Amino acid sequence: MGGKFSSQVSQEDVIELQQKTHFDEMELMSLYEQFTRISNSQIRDDLIDQEEFREALGLTNSDYIVHRIFSVFDENGDGFINVKEFICGLSFMSKKATFEDKLKFVFRIYDLDRDGFIDKEELYNVFKASLDQTALSLTEEQMRSMIDSTFFEADLNHDGLISYDEFRLMVIKHPQMIDSMTLNKDLIALPK
Numbered sequence: 206m207g208g209k210f211s212s213q214v215s216q217e218d219v220i221e222l223q224q225k226t227h228f229d230e231m232e233l234m235s236l237y238e239q240f241t242r243i244s245n246s247q248i249r250d251d252l253i254d255q256e257e258f259r260e261a262l263g264l265t266n267s268d269y270i271v272h273r274i275f276s277v278f279d280e281n282g283d284g285f286i287n288v289k290e291f292i293c294g295l296s297f298m299s300k301k302a303t304f305e306d307k308l309k310f311v312f313r314i315y316d317l318d319r320d321g322f323i324d325k326e327e328l329y330n331v332f333k334a335s336l337d338q339t340a341l342s343l344t345e346e347q348m349r350s351m352i353d354s355t356f357f358e359a360d361l362n363h364d365g366l367i368s369y370d371e372f373r374l375m376v377i378k379h380p381q382m383i384d385s386m387t388l389n390k391d392l393i394a395l396p397k
């Protein structure tokens with residue numbers, strides 16, 4: 206690869222990506238190369254499917270969480286991650302992301318129906334998926350009471366939903382809520 210963007214990415218796209226993300230032109234080229242490699246690692250179609258995604262990013266989260274991360278990347282919802290979606294998504298979850306970026310990204314992982322609020326079911330899904338990864342097993346009742354106490358703490362206006370601002374305040378108190386869902390390694394230097 207000669208470090209050139211292919212026909213998939215125009216010069217305007219590069220400029221747009223530089224404005225939208227935290228990456229400079231060199232980094233974008235490197236990410237583009239990674240995209241080419243990952244998107245052709247299992248099926249050679251220049252699109253990243255869920256299996257290619259999980260493997261390339263070394264995600265060890267549960268299937269539900271990986272599926273949610275994938276969906277947040279897949280902005281147009283077509284079931285594949287194209288080069289722009291890949292680069293924008295990484296900008297929000299990688300080491301280069303600001304706290305606010307990561308917050309937005311993780312909020313969207315929780316917000317399954319994309320209505321801008323986290324309801325109890327959405328929180329339950331993520332908690333359950335995270336617990337399934339640990340040796341800890343809780344009964345349905347214990348799970349529900351954990352959800353209730355989280356809402357008791359987070360749902361400041363008591364409307365039964367966690368808004369983005371409420372989520373933000375909760376994460377400031379419990380930063381581990383987003384740590385497990387963002388990448389701490391540097392994707393730009395992803396090993397082959």
Ligand SMILES: [Ca+2]
Pocket residue numbers: 279280281282283284285286287290
């Ligand atoms: Ca897509």
Ligand SMILES: [Ca+2]
Pocket residue numbers: 315316317318319320321322323324327
């Ligand atoms: Ca929601």
Ligand SMILES: [Ca+2]
Pocket residue numbers: 359360361362363364365366367368371
């Ligand atoms: Ca609320």
